[in-house]
Amino acid sequence: MSKVRRATPDDADVLGALLWDFNTEFETETDDADVLAARFARLLALDEVVAVLAEDGDGTPVGFAFLSLRPAIWYDGPVSQLEELYVVPELRSQGIGTQLLDLSRRLVLEVGSPEMHIGVDEVDVDTRRFYERHGFRNIEDGVDYRMLLYIGPTGD
Template identity: 30%
Template sequence: MLIKMINIRTATPADLPQVLELMRDLAAFEDYLDTFAVDLGELDSRAFGPGAQCRIFVAERAETLAGYAVVLEIPFTYDLRPTVILKELYVRATDRSEGTGTRLLESVTTWALSKGAGRLHWDVLTGNQHAERFYQRHGGQRVRKWIAYQMDEAKLIELQARSQQPEALADR
C-alpha cells in the first residue's frame, strides 16, 4: 500500500475555505446540511478571533486538506482539570484507512495533555460503526454512566419565558 505523506498541524485562516468544505461534507454525511449555518466569517471569528472558541487541526497532503478536527476546551470540572471536547473529527472518504484519522486524534491528545486535560470526550453518530471501531481501537470507551440530553432553540425560549412569569419568580 502506498502511504501518502501527511502533515498534521494547527489550522490557519488560509485553511478555512477547505475546512468549511470538509465541514459541509460532514454535515451531509450526518444529515444536517439543511440546517448547516457555518460560513467563512463565522468560522474565522470563532477559531481565530478575540476570545476564540475552538482550535482546529488539519491533515494536509500536497497542499490539500484531507481531514480536520475541531476541539473545544472546558477549563475545569470536578477535578479542577480541563476537559477537551472533540467536537468533530472528519477525514475525506478518499483519504480514509491511511492513518489520517489516527494522526489527527494523536495531535488532539497531545494538545489536550499540554493543557493539563484530565479527559477527552466526543460523540459518535448513532449507527456509525466505523467511527466506533476507530475510537475503540485507540482506547476510547463508550460512556454508559451518562445519557445525553439537549434542548432545541424552541424549548430554550419556552423555558426562559416560563421563568419570567410571576408565579415562577415567586417560587425562587
C-alpha cells in the same frame, strides 16, 4: 503520509468547506460553507478552541478535527470535547484520522486537559471501533445505547 498541523484563523475557509462536505456526505442539515468559514474564523481566535488540519503532500486539505475546551469542577484543567473529526471518503482507513486524533490529544494535553469526550451515535459502528481502538470507551462498559442530546432555548 499526510501532514497534520494546528489550524489557524487563516484556515477558516478550508475548514468551512471540509465541514460542509462532512455534513452533506451524511445528509446533515448545514449552513453554507462560507457561513461555516466565518464561524471558524471567529472561533479559531479563541483560547477555548483547538482545530487540526490534515493536508496531503501537495497541500490539499484531506481532513480536520475540531475541539472545544471547557472548565471542569473535577479537574484542574479543562475537559476537551471532540466536536468533529472528518477525513475525505477516498482517503479513509489510511491513518489520517489517527494522525488528526493524535495531534488533537497532544494539543489539548499541552493546555492541561486530562480528559476528552466524544459523542458517537450508537449505530455508527465503524466510528465507535475507531475510537475504541484508540483507547476510548463507552462510559457504560458493554452497553450499547442511543446518545441523547436535548436542545432547548436559553430564554422564554
